Amino acid sequence: MKVALQVTCVNDAMFPDTGKAVVRLLRRLGVDVDFPAAQTCCGQPMVNTGYLDEAVPVVRAFVDAFAGYDAIVTPSGSCAGSARHQHAIVAERSGDPALAKAVEQTAPRTYELTEFLVDVLGVTDVGAYFPHRVTYHPTCHSLRMLGVGDRPRQLLEQVRGIQLVDLPMATECCGFGGTFALKNADTSVAMGADKARHVRDTGAEVLVAGDNSCLMHIGGMLSRQRAGVRVMHLAEVLAATEASEGDSDGPAVDARAESFEGDAR
Amino acid sequence: MSGTFVGMPAFPTAARAALGDTQLRRNLAHATHTIRDKRARVVAEVEDWEELRIAGAAVKEAALRDLATHLETLEASLVRAGATVHWARDAEEACAIVASVTRAHGADEVVKVKSMATQEIGLNEALEAEGIAAWETDLAELIVQLGEDLPSHILVPAIHRNRAEIREIFRRRMGAVGRPAPEALTDEPAVLAGAAREHLREKFLRARVAVSGANFAVADTGTLVVVESEGNGRMCLTLPEVLISVVGIEKVVATWDELDPLLRLLPRSSTGERMNPYTSTWSGLTPGDGPQEVHVVLLDNGRTRALADEVGRQALRCIRCSACLNVCPVYERVGGHAYGSVYPGPIGAILNPLLNGVSDEQTASLPYASSLCGACFEVCPVRIDIPSVLVDQRAAVIDSHRGDRVPKQEALAMKAAAWTFADARRLRWAERASGLAGRVLGRFSRTTLPGGRTAAGRLPGPAAGWTGARDLPAPPRESFRQWWDRTDGGRDGGRQGDGS
Numbered sequence: 001m002k003v004a005l006q007v008t009c010v011n012d013a014m015f016p017d018t019g020k021a022v023v024r025l026l027r028r029l030g031v032d033v034d035f036p037a038a039q040t041c042c043g044q045p046m047v048n049t050g051y052l053d054e055a056v057p058v059v060r061a062f063v064d065a066f067a068g069y070d071a072i073v074t075p076s077g078s079c080a081g082s083a084r085h086q087h088a089i090v091a092e093r094s095g096d097p098a099l100a101k102a103v104e105q106t107a108p109r110t111y112e113l114t115e116f117l118v119d120v121l122g123v124t125d126v127g128a129y130f131p132h133r134v135t136y137h138p139t140c141h142s143l144r145m146l147g148v149g150d151r152p153r154q155l156l157e158q159v160r161g162i163q164l165v166d167l168p169m170a171t172e173c174c175g176f177g178g179t180f181a182l183k184n185a186d187t188s189v190a191m192g193a194d195k196a197r198h199v200r201d202t203g204a205e206v207l208v209a210g211d212n213s214c215l216m217h218i219g220g221m222l223s224r225q226r227a228g229v230r231v232m233h234l235a236e237v238l239a240a241t242e243a244s245e246g247d248s249d250g251p252a253v254d255a256r257a258e259s260f261e262g263d264a265r
Numbered sequence: 266m267s268g269t270f271v272g273m274p275a276f277p278t279a280a281r282a283a284l285g286d287t288q289l290r291r292n293l294a295h296a297t298h299t300i301r302d303k304r305a306r307v308v309a310e311v312e313d314w315e316e317l318r319i320a321g322a323a324v325k326e327a328a329l330r331d332l333a334t335h336l337e338t339l340e341a342s343l344v345r346a347g348a349t350v351h352w353a354r355d356a357e358e359a360c361a362i363v364a365s366v367t368r369a370h371g372a373d374e375v376v377k378v379k380s381m382a383t384q385e386i387g388l389n390e391a392l393e394a395e396g397i398a399a400w401e402t403d404l405a406e407l408i409v410q411l412g413e414d415l416p417s418h419i420l421v422p423a424i425h426r427n428r429a430e431i432r433e434i435f436r437r438r439m440g441a442v443g444r445p446a447p448e449a450l451t452d453e454p455a456v457l458a459g460a461a462r463e464h465l466r467e468k469f470l471r472a473r474v475a476v477s478g479a480n481f482a483v484a485d486t487g488t489l490v491v492v493e494s495e496g497n498g499r500m501c502l503t504l505p506e507v508l509i510s511v512v513g514i515e516k517v518v519a520t521w522d523e524l525d526p527l528l529r530l531l532p533r534s535s536t537g538e539r540m541n542p543y544t545s546t547w548s549g550l551t552p553g554d555g556p557q558e559v560h561v562v563l564l565d566n567g568r569t570r571a572l573a574d575e576v577g578r579q580a581l582r583c584i585r586c587s588a589c590l591n592v593c594p595v596y597e598r599v600g601g602h603a604y605g606s607v608y609p610g611p612i613g614a615i616l617n618p619l620l621n622g623v624s625d626e627q628t629a630s631l632p633y634a635s636s637l638c639g640a641c642f643e644v645c646p647v648r649i650d651i652p653s654v655l656v657d658q659r660a661a662v663i664d665s666h667r668g669d670r671v672p673k674q675e676a677l678a679m680k681a682a683a684w685t686f687a688d689a690r691r692l693r694w695a696e697r698a699s700g701l702a703g704r705v706l707g708r709f710s711r712t713t714l715p716g717g718r719t720a721a722g723r724l725p726g727p728a729a730g731w732t733g734a735r736d737l738p739a740p741p742r743e744s745f746r747q748w749w750d751r752t753d754g755g756r757d758g759g760r761q762g763d764g765s
């Protein structure tokens with residue numbers, strides 16, 4: 001099986017550790033994952049803001065980059081949803097039957113990470129170790145657009161050392177919503193404030209989700225509140241093992257070193 | 266423009282003001298969660314709910330497909346049953362018809378059973394201009410009218426008021442328009458309802474003309490259906506001599522059979538009740554029983570425009586249950602007024618642009634009044650894919666600006682992003698630049714994010730909308746693709762977690 005990582009533009013530019021975690025995790029599970037260098041973005045930022053014409057070349061880049069792969073794995077419910085539900089709309093808009101045909105190939109082969117792990121690889125115990133108090137936020141697109149259901153939970157429950165606590169009102173939107181976060185910043189922040197409150201109520205140290213863009217929003221608020229809660233992509237939790245925790249390379253330790261380094265220069 | 270509140274600012278501005286209204290926030294959070302939970306409970310009781318939704322959607326879809334035929338059948342059946350049928354292209358025509366029928370009977374007042382269509386056309390204001398008083402008889406609608414307020418919810422137009430506020434409105438305003446509130450008025454719900462009942466009874470018994478809408482119209486029998494839960498509707502529909510019903514053309518269904526799924530879906534979705542308390546049906550007039558003159562105004566007012574929209578036409582399936590409002594995280598926080606229309610919430614965010622077009626700024630802001638979380642689609646009893654229609658209406662907004670001589674800043678940014686994303690080589694360059702920016706931003710940053718990354722600090726321009734309330738990590742020095750290239754996908758070059 002030829003498997004490609006669609007890292008997503010946000011992870012590529014802002015959260016490379018998530019991409020590295022997916023690579024580490026999949027290799028550990030015996031999947032030789034490839035990163036097609038021609039990939040860019042799924043086109044969702046354009047589509048969801050109403051710029052359908054602008055999305056056409058982006059979707060074209062997507063189908064070109066991933067042609068010929070049996071599975072396209074992405075650590076984002078939102079981007080998987082875009083590939084599966086929106087690419088056909090963009091292709092229709094383009095009026096190019098070749099693009100529509102190509103989308104028919106890539107769309108059903110695009111999997112959100114937990115779908116790929118549970119449905120395609122058939123694993124729930126990925127051999128992870130993460131000794132922290134964690135709460136999980138199911139992002140709207142993974143929950144309602146893709147219907148990933150309890151797959152993330154199944155995976156988290158098998159993680160050794162984890163203390164998983166339920167998030168109150170978990171299925172409520174965090175208020176990110178792409179450009180909504182900027183266009184309707186006040187409403188977005190009002191929604192995020194409630195999400196942050198629920199997260200804090202759990203007493204969790206780490207908030208985990210399957211979409212870094214939602215985490216960037218909730219985490220940005222928690223950080224501004226100096227709440228003492230960090231956010232982490234599910235892939236990074238699943239990639240963590242006794243070895244990675246054990247060589248004192250835990251994120252906090254790593255980061256501390258990095259910030260000293262920053263000060264020194 | 267009909268159906269919209271005159272002079273309302275665009276959604277983000279109106280929302281900002283609403284978010285600061287603490288009483289509103291509290292009232293809405295409480296009310297929406299109560300109805301939401303109640304709905305969830307009674308829906309969970311129905312094993313074949315999903316099949317029922319599919320049936321409901323199919324029934325409405327079929328009716329819309331042959332709308333013209335059904336409407337002609339409806340007209341013929343109504344006329345056969347002794348009713349007079351009027352066709353109204355827009356709000357103005359519809360209001361003029363109602364006013365002229367009322368005046369023909371020498372009446373200077375009408376009693377009304379709650380109706381979205383008459384709200385949409387601004388009937389009360391139009392009648393007032395003609396010297397005709399329109400009395401709302403639904404409890405929540407009465408509260409809005411007495412408070413000289415605007416409705417903020419499809420089903421519970423006074424949802425933004427709590428009982429203390431309602432008591433105050435009754436005490437101050439009832440006397441001016443009829444029987445005053447009793448001296449001993451408290452804010453007990455039963456006492457408030459009692460005061461409203463006394464106040465309204467006088468009007469029911471006096472009025473000679475009533476105005477209603479209809480939830481459904483059955484074509485083959487010419488039957489109109491009104492679904493309500495206070496009994497005020499039945500009073501309006503039976504006591505006066507003349508009954509005028511304003512009915513949107515999308516309300517038609519072919520036969521009584523089609524009502525079956527719809528009448529099962531509606532009460533559970535809207536009020537969280539298993540069965541609706543008062544369901545009134547009438548077919549034209551019955552000699553010696555009820556109103557002896559029955560008028561039906563079939564209203565277009567943008568509906569044929571919506572029908573012509575391939576993606577958006579599904580919005581005409583809406584049975585006005587308001588479930589989408591009650592689950593909407595945006596509506597829950599900003600309330601109905603911010604949408605500037607009698608149709609607020611998710612359905613309003615698609616219906617207003619579909620009915621009216623997106624040429625004015627206020628309506629054009631509505632499709633963006635959503636985080637696209639999809640909670641509305643999940644509960645909609647007739648399976649309207651609201652998120653997809655929202656996205657499609659956003660495209661309509663953008664397309665309407667494609668000819669602009671001076672493009673918006675956002676349009677330029679999107680074009681630039683599309684250009685960058687069209688070719689991975691360009692993206693690689695952009696990431697180099699962002700990595701550099703990250704170093705600069707990181708140097709000036711005073712904030713370490715939980716987990717250790719440095720924050721980007723407060724940014725200028727549109728990004729200020731983000732950093733005003735949320736920290737943002739500075740871009741990493743090395744993007745994922747740079748790391749992949751440098752380490753051959755992590756196969757050589759040290760620890761995989763090491764990006765510096």
Ligand code: SF4
Pocket residue numbers: 534582583584585586587588589590612641644645646647648649
């Ligand atoms: S769109 Fe659906 S959920 Fe919303 S009011 Fe209409 S029928 Fe109800």
